[in-house]
Structure formats: C-alpha cells, structure tokens
C-alpha cells in the first residue's frame with residue numbers, strides 16, 4: 001500500500017470548538033497549519049451545544065471569577081486541578097468577549113450586553129444561590145459559536161482537510177510527537193502529516209454507551225490514538241450522565257430549560273428535587289440530579305407504562321419565554337418526544353453526555369505524562385484541548401456550560417503554546433519512525449483482507465450495551481468486575497472485525513471499523529479505571545462505597561484523592577496527585593458536597 | 596423487540612460506487628425495522644447494519660449538523676428529521692442524492708461548489724473599529740433582525756432544489772449563500788454593507804433568483820432565503836436611485 005508525506009508547521013486534528021479555536025491562533029500567527037476533520041467543520045458536535053458558555057461577566061447581577069472557580073472545584077468533587085480551574089475561570093471573560101468580536105450572535109440584555117441565564121451548580125458568593133453566568137444564543141449556543149469560529153477561520157485563510165480521518169499518532173522512540181497518519185475518506189489515500197506541532201481536538205467518545213446525547217462521529221479517535229501511542233488516559237471512569245435526554249431518543253434537552261424555570265416531576269407530580277437538593281433544587285449539579293432521577297425510577301415513582309422516565313415540565317412558563325429563549329427545545333420535543341412542550345411535559349431520562357477524562361494536559365494545553373523526574377512531564381510536540389483532553393478542570397463531574405468554556409480557553413492556550421514553541425525554533429521535522437506508519441498500513445490492510453471476522457455493527461452494540469449495564473449512573477462492585485471481563489472479550493472481537501465493503505471510495509464501513517478501534521480503547525480505560533476506584537466521587541458512585549460518617553457521600557479522600565492514569569500496554573493503572581494549589585488564591589478546601 | 600412491533604419498509608435507493616459500478620442504478624430493498632426506529636435515518640442505520648456498503652453522511656441525528664441532506668421521494672430534506680410515519684403505506688421510499696451536485700458515491704455528493712459560493716460572500720463579520728475591551732453592545736431589537744438568518748446549518752437542501760443554481764452553479768450564489776450574505780448585512784455590528792452589495796451586483800450572483808420559492812419549501816430549519824434575497828434586492832434598488 002502506498003502513502004505520501006506532507007509537511008506542515010502544525011497539524012490540528014478536529015475542527016469542533018477546540019480545534020477551530022486553536023486554528024485561529026495558528027493561522028493568525030502565520031503558521032503553515034493543516035486542520036483535519038472527519039466532517040465539514042460546522043458539522044462537528046459542538047454545533048449541538050444548547051445552553052451556553054460560562055463566564056462571570058456579571059451582566060445581569062454581580063459575579064466573580066473566584067465564585068465560578070469555587071463552583072467548579074466543588075462540582076468536580078475536588079478532583080479538578082485547582083491551577084487549571086483558576087486559569088480557566090479567569091480567562092472566561094476574555095474568550096467569550098472574543099467570540100462576540102468574531103460576530104457570534106449572542107442574545108442581548110435590555111442594555112445591549114450578552115444575555116446570561118442560570119445553570120446547574122453555578123452560584124454566587126461561594127455556593128449561596130444560583131447566579132446568571134451562562135452566556136447564551138437562545139438554545140443554539142454551540143451552533144452560533146461554531147459557525148462564528150468557522151467564519152473567523154475563513155477570514156484567517158485556515159487550510160482545512162475536510163473528510164480526512166486521522167488514524168494514528170506518529171511518536172518516535174524519544175517519545176516526541178511528529179504528526180499523524182490520515183486517510184482521505186473520499187479516495188482512501190493515506191498521507192502522513194509530518195508536523196512540528198500536533199494538536200488533538202477530536203472531541204468525546206459518548207458513543208461507548210448505548211444511550212447517548214452524542215453524535216455518531218463522537219468515537220474518541222484522539223483518545224484511542226493517544227492510548228495506542230503509549231500516552232496514559234486520565235480519569236476515564238468519570239462520565240457525565242445528563243439528567244434530561246429525551247426518553248428513548250437520547251437527544252438532549254438543555255439544562256437551560258431548568259435555568260429558565262423548568263421543573264422535574266415524578267409520577268405523582270411531585271417536584272422531587274426539593275428532597276434531594278433543598279437549596280439548588282432542579283439546578284443542583286448534574287450527577288446529583290441524575291442520581292435523584294434514577295432513585296425515583298428505581299423506587300417505582302417513574303412515569304409511563306413501564307415507569308421508566310420522569311417528566312420535565314415547562315407548561316407553567318409563559319409561551320413567549322419558551323419561544324424566545326428555548327425555540328430549539330420546542331422543536332426537539334415535537335420531533336423526538338412527540339409532545340408540544342407548551343402544553344405537555346417532556347419525558348426524560350439520564351443519558352450519557354460527557355467524558356470528563358481524557359488525554360492528560362497542563363493548563364497550557366501541553367500533553368503531560370509521568371516521567372523520570374516528575375509526574376507531569378511535557379510530551380514534546382503534542383497538545384490537546386476540548387473534550388478529548390483532561391486539563392483537568394472538570395474532575396469527577398463537569399458543570400454545565402464549562403465545556404464550551406474549556407474548549408475556548410484550552411483551544412486558545414494550546415494554540416498559543418504551539419505558536420511559542422514554533423517561534424522559538426525549538427521544533428524541527430525530525431525523521432519519521434517507520435513503525436508508526438506501518439501500524440496504520442497494517443490496520444487498513446487487515447480490514448481489506450480479514451475473513452470470517454466479527455460484524456462491526458454487532459460488536460459495537462455489544463460494547464455499548466455492556467457499558468450501559470456495567471458502568472452506568474449507579475455502579476456495583478460485582479457488575480464492574482464482570483464488565484471488565486466482558487469488555488476485554490469484546491476488545492478481542494474488535495481486533496478481528498470484518499467489513500464487506502472493500503471500495504476505496506468513501507468507504508463508510510471502513511471508517512466505522514477504524515472508529516471502533518478507538519471506541520474500544522475508551523471503553524477499556526473506563527471500565528478498568530472504574531473497577532479499581534473503590535470510592536464514590538462525583539459521577540462515579542458505587543454500591544460498596546456508601547455514605548458514611550467517616551466518608552460522607554462515599555468519598556474517600558485518604559485513599560482516592562488522586563487522578564487515575566490508564567495505560568493500554570498491559571492494561572495497567574497508575575495514579576498522580578491532584579493539584580490542590582491554585583495559581584494566585586488560597587486552595588479551596590476539601591468539604592462534603594451538598595446543594 | 597417482537598416481530599409484531601416491527602415495520603416493513605420498501606426502499607428504492609440510488610447506488611453508485613465508481614470503484615465498481617459502470618453507471619448508477621436504483622436498488623430495491625425490503626427491510627423490517629424495529630418500531631423504535633422513528634426517523635428515516637434510524638431505518639437507514641438499520642439498513643446499513645445489514646449491508647455496510649450503502650454510503651451516506653450522518654452525524655448529529657437531531658437536525659443541527661446538516662450532514663444527512665438527501666432527496667427523499669422527490670423532495671430535499673434531512674433523513675434525521677423525516678418521520679417514517681410520514682411515508683404512505685405500500686409505496687416505496689425513494690432516496691436519491693441531492694440534485695445538481697456531482698455524486699461521489701451513493702447518497703454522498705461533492706459539496707465543493709456549494710461551499711465555494713458560501714465562501715464567496717465573505718461569511719464573517721467585518722468591522723474595522725478598534726475593539727472595545729468588553730462586548731460590543733447591540734440592542735435586543737437589533738439582535739432580533741438576525742433571527743431566521745443565523746440558524747442555517749449549511750445542509751444545501753435549498754440550494755440544490757433551486758433551478759437557477761442547477762443551471763449556473765458557478766455563477767449564482769444560491770439561496771444558502773445569499774441568506775448568509777443578508778445575515779451579515781442585517782447585523783448592526785457589520786460595516787461592509789456596500790462592499791457586500793457590490794459583491795452581488797452582477798447579472799448572475801443575486802439576480803438569477805426568480806423567486807421560484809423551492810428553497811423556502813424545503814428548508815428543514817424553516818428559514819426563508821427568498822425573503823432575505825428580496826431584502827437584498829430592495830437594498831440594491833434603493834441605492835441605485
């Protein structure tokens with residue numbers, strides 16, 4: 001099989017929010033940059049984000065980055081790194097204002113400023129009461145943001161490789177990253193993108209679960225590529241289940257609905273969140289609300305013939321508010337739940353939504369791994385940002401609207417770090433290691449020749465069902481152990497998938513088979529890390545780590561206040577400490593989490 | 596899933612793989628899909644699980660990414676927003692690629708020309724004033740002018756339903772591009788209105804629109820490119836006098 005080599009200063013894999021933000025930095029600095037994406041940039045899943053992006057602009061009431069920082073640390077159940085969290089919250093106003101300058105059509109307050117709405121877990125004055133911090137463009141914030149950033153890249157003349165699938169990371173024996181191998185989906189041609197800087201912005205892998213708010217393309221490619229190249233994956237046991245996915249369809253209903261006054265009700269019509277979170281109620285943190293919902297359902301207070309969902313009620317809101325602030329939600333409810341939300345409540349269930357873990361980075365967007373001297377040594381030439389990365393600002397549970405902020409702040413800082421390295425002349429086009437290229441060729445060749453192998457669709461379904469059952473909202477000791485065995489078994493099948501379609505032209509069967517290679521790495525990392533972490537924290541809650549006076553909420557700081565690191569090689573786990581020291585302010589001290 | 600809950604569908608699908616087919620053909624396929632398949636895209640995914648060679652684009656499955664535009668029973672639309680229950684019983688569901696663009700394979704078209712036209716209208720905010728420290732102010736009323744314009748998902752349903760675009764894809768900007776042009780003209784923060792009008796001042800780029808309204812009829816987001824085009828034409832007339 002043939003391949004060719006193309007040289008660039010930088011290659012960015014992914015053109016969602018994080019990739020486009022990094023690309024602006026590189027293009028405007030005049031670097032020769034290639035941006036690879038599996039889909040046309042505005043089709044990336046950032047487009048589906050609804051509720052908003054967090055920044056303490058204080059446009060409607062007093063707010064402060066320090067309060068935002070406090071909420072984020074608390075939301076993370078203290079697993080987030082406080083240096084990165086301070087960095088992100090302090091940068092928020094700057095990056096959101098930049099979006100406005102790019103032309104993003106934010107909604108406006110009467111005085112013409114960016115409109116802000118309340119969102120779960122975002123409070124004023126260190127946890128006192130909900131605050132308006134989420135900057136929104138109706139309930140289409142991600143769409144408005146992604147298009148504005150794509151448009152800015154058109155202006156900056158960014159060079160896109162649209163419908164190119166990156167396949168493997170090129171990393172040499174010294175551990176330096178020298179680019180990626182990729183396939184032109186239209187022709188099947190393989191090209192090595194030889195670069196001095198490589199930025200991963202490939203998004204999440206929500207498709208490891210059966211029921212997910214994520215797009216088909218969210219298959220964790222960057223995370224899988226990194227794992228195959230020997231980079232450990234951080235905190236992969238932490239997955240956010242969003243409280244309000246449309247029952248049956250999985251399509252998201254933004255938390256902004258509750259921000260605008262929507263209420264969750266059980267079969268008795270009761271506003272049950274008052275019992276679980278007397279202060280924040282329906283706007284408690286997502287893990288808390290999801291668990292409350294599952295508890296209601298498990299205790300027989302679910303709705304419908306099978307009592308397997310609860311209701312999200314906005315019928316008490318003025319129709320004008322719904323049509324002005326939540327027009328997309330009205331549309332989704334009609335399309336995917338078959339209800340007119342002005343008149344009837346929407347059936348919802350907790351649905352897999354967001355990957356808190358990922359490729360470990362520092363707050364400059366540089367990928368870091370344990371080395372001889374420290375637990376966080378920079379991998380030369382390698383950067384990551386957005387959902388595929390773990391900075392780590394979300395820790396054990398992300399707050400809504402902090403992800404769009406994360407991809408802006410760290411997309412920008414990864415871009416800035418790469419530009420600085422390139423300008424300093426520290427990076428050259430080192431010789432390409434042939435093994436990496438051979439690995440890609442072997443993967444593609446195997447698919448061309450495999451006989452009697454596993455069906456891609458069936459194998460993926462097996463994985464998704466196993467993950468849903470063994471690593472869901474509540475986790476059980478025995479189920480986790482069983483899940484590890486199941487997933488490792490399925491991983492063997494993944495190594496032998498067979499496709500019928502052998503065409504070179506836009507072979508979507510091959511694309512899906514190559515994606516499954518990445519999904520399975522994410523599934524393995526998740527179930528193995530979850531099985532090992534014998535405490536409850538944030539989104540990871542186990543039956544054998546219950547709420548006790550010694551360990552409130554089941555959190556065990558004495559043993560588990562640390563990040564997991566999963567290595568593909570040997571299916572091995574390692575740990576590193578959490579950064580409890582912020583950049584300039586005092587550490588936010590460990591406390592029991594309550595809303 | 597019990598069999599009684601499933602539904603039998605009859606598809607006629609445009610197939611063409613240049614790697615092996617001398618020319619395109621329509622393939623008849625009958626398939627049982629589970630009752631949980633609500634949308635056309637769900638059924639296509641079920642179909643693809645049986646025959647992995649059927650090629651089509653898809654991503655979000657909720658009508659926001661614009662990937663799965665195709666010609667469904669003669670009308671452009673998104674598979675993910677098309678209800679299976681909207682198809683009459685006993686008639687085949689005919690799927691073809693979007694018309695007027697070169698076919699790469701099966702239902703996948705080459706969108707180069709579509710995006711070229713989009714890029715030709717300078718789809719970005721132009722404002723050369725020094726940047727304020729905070730956001731520029733815009734009144735809620737001025738912001739409302741952008742509603743019905745900014746929500747476009749670049750699916751190309753409209754442009755590939757437009758006869759004027761079929762005849763002159765290289766010269767006529769097409770409804771999606773013109774909608775985007777007006778999105779920036781209508782934005783009080785944009786300062787390039789006259790430059791934008793100059794850019795459209797020729798016999799083809801704007802004026803090939805003969806208000807046939809096909810575009811409005813097919814837009815899955817309920818947008819109205821014809822209205823936006825009318826507004827640009829009005830501005831052209833006004834500035835001519």
Ligand SMILES: Cc1cc2nc3c(=O)[nH]c(=O)nc-3n(C[C@H](O)[C@H](O)[C@H](O)COP(=O)(O)OP(=O)(O)OC[C@H]3O[C@@H](n4cnc5c(N)ncnc54)[C@H](O)[C@@H]3O)c2cc1C
Pocket residue numbers: 013014015016017018019036037038039041044045046047048049050051052053054141142164165166167201202203204213214215217218221222252254353354385386387388400401402403404405407
């Ligand atoms: C329905 C929904 C609503 C949400 N709402 C909000 C919200 O209101 N606020 C908030 O803060 N967060 C929200 N989130 C989370 C947030 O939207 C995502 O975390 C974020 O958009 C991810 O951005 P990203 O740039 O990291 O990745 P993505 O936008 O997913 O982009 C990934 C990119 O990588 C490319 N790519 C992937 N693999 C490859 C490969 N192998 N080769 C080449 N290219 C590749 C893709 O083509 C794509 O361009 C929401 C998430 C969902 C699912």
Ligand code: SF4
Pocket residue numbers: 756757758759760769770803804805806807808809810811820821824
């Ligand atoms: S109204 Fe104009 S743009 Fe729309 S389909 Fe007709 S000719 Fe094309």
Ligand code: SF4
Pocket residue numbers: 746747748749750751752753754770771774813814815816817818820
């Ligand atoms: S105007 Fe409507 S039909 Fe045309 S590209 Fe935009 S969303 Fe699609």
Ligand code: FES
Pocket residue numbers: 653654655656657658659660661662663664673674675676
């Ligand atoms: S799959 Fe995204 S619009 Fe249909």
